[in-house]
Amino acid sequence: MIGKLISTGFSLATLPARLTFRSVRALAMTPAEASRLLADMRQASDQAVQELQGLLANVDADMTHKTAHLSAADKRLAAELALHAAEQHLNMAAINILRAVWLTLHSTPNLPPSELDKRLEQTRND
Structure with missing residues (x-):
């Protein structure tokens, strides 16, 4: 989802x-x-x-x-909590994106393959 x-x-x-x-x-x-x-x-x-x-x-x-078992007040409280959590996650996501962009812009042009890339290559070769 x-x-x-x-x-x-x-x-x-x-x-x-x-x-x-x-x-x-x-x-x-x-x-x-x-x-x-x-x-x-x-x-x-x-x-x-x-x-x-x-x-x-x-x-x-x-x-x-x-939410069938919740009252209207409970739903309102849950909505406020969900919005607060979403705001925190979006803020962290935005910060992580900015960090990734900065790191990409300030890294060497020839980056070595990541550890995940190495593992994928080993899996393909096996």
């Missing part, structure tokens, strides 16, 4: 950029190419809507089941 949420979030976050790129590209297109582009844009938009609807339906079903 978390993976799907992240994937959908990334897909939705990049949707405006993808649509903008396609719109700019449409300026130099023939009418046939432009109509194909519009169809692709419509399809991408419909796909994003379907993914969001599916995600929301899953969350709704999951939370309805998990």
Whole structure:
């Protein structure tokens, strides 16, 4: 579920950029190419809507089941706790991303393979 949420979030976050790129590209297109582009844009938009609807339906079903025994006040308290936890996790994720970018920018261009890469290579060779 978390993976799907992240994937959908990334897909939705990049949707405006993808649509903008396609719109700019449409300026130099023939009418046939432009109509194909519009169809692709419509399809991408419909796909994003379907993914969001599916995600929301899953969350709704999951939370309805998990919180059936809670009162409205308990649900409110749980929501506040969940938002606080999410804020902390997002803050740490943002910091970790900034650290990774800084480390990448300040590292040598020829990084040695990571330990995971070595293990994967050994597994493939066995």
